[in-house]
Amino acid sequence: MFGRDLDDAEAWVADWSAAVSARAEQARQLAARVADLTGAATGGHGLIEVRVDSTGALIALRLDDRVTGWPAARIEHEIMATLRRAQATLTGRVTEIVASTVGVDTETGRAVLTGYERRFPAVPGDGDGERRR
Template sequence: MWGRELDEAERWVADWSASVSERAEQAQRLAARVAGVTGAAADASGLIEVRVDSSGALTALHLDDRVTGWPAARIERMIMTTLRQAQTALFEQIAATVADTVGADSETGRAVLGGYERRFPAVAEDGDNDGGRHGG
């Protein structure tokens, strides 16, 4: 009787240990893939383009020469709006990466996505913060 219970306990520990190892490997794969993800966006006219790295930091900014006639406040507003759109694109790519590696419903997936959602709240098409993600 004790032998059977001990065998079951050993199997449970082995299964649990394998599960932990598998989740750790998945988390490492996720981290490696996320590190290479970028986001990009252009304003509706295509005159302003931005790119962000996996942390959401601006890595590239292109302004077409035609923006030189715009008031500075408009250029600033358009850059910031386009930057937020690139960060939204980054979030969408991160979400796909999470789904492919650890699953969006896993504890790790929820933690990663929650962190990105807090840093980069979704923006509406007009650039206003809409307070959350609504289906992509």
Template sequence: MFDGRGFDAAEHLVDDWQEGFERRAAQARELATRMAGLSAVGRSPDGLIEVTVGRSGELTGIRLDEETRRQPTATTEREILAAVTAARATLAEKAREAVDGTLGADSETGRAILAGYEAGHDGGR
């Protein structure tokens, strides 16, 4: 029934599959570690406002220069939103770098992760 070659080929195929699985699992662990530590900072065009966003794009910090008291609140509001948008764009770029450094941004899995990630971090656009 088995002539030896078929069994050896099947065994080699299973070994290759296992190696590939273990490699992808290691890449996934590395990516998870990199993504867990992501954050980004954005600044308003005038530099009076600085915000920090966490790995999910959530606002985790905000710094307002005292000079913001001298400007209309509508200006401060616009500049906060601009700083958040800038921070989220930086975060998306860091995510791209993390994916590219592990799975590869051009891999099928990398593209799928980035598509979902960037869709949730586009500043509401």
């Protein structure tokens, strides 16, 4: 009497457990790949280069000697604009990682993407020819 129902229940639990394990592995892969992520951009007509880690923190800054002839306010502006462009590259790269791991339509995927989109929005009017990587 209970044999078939019990077999079906055990199969359902096994399938559910496997699905949960698969999602956990995808989330682990997402976290590991995002943690290794960096973004980069150049500014000031190629005289400034910045690199950021996955949290958007500055990890490298290179200034060409020619920026020493600029007013300090221009140097500050160019560094900050270049930093924002480097940070903005993270959102696109995280979108690719989310799509290939947990999926952009999952709750986890949407949460991760929303966080990056809020912290590192696209830079409006960023058609100035500067490089982003």
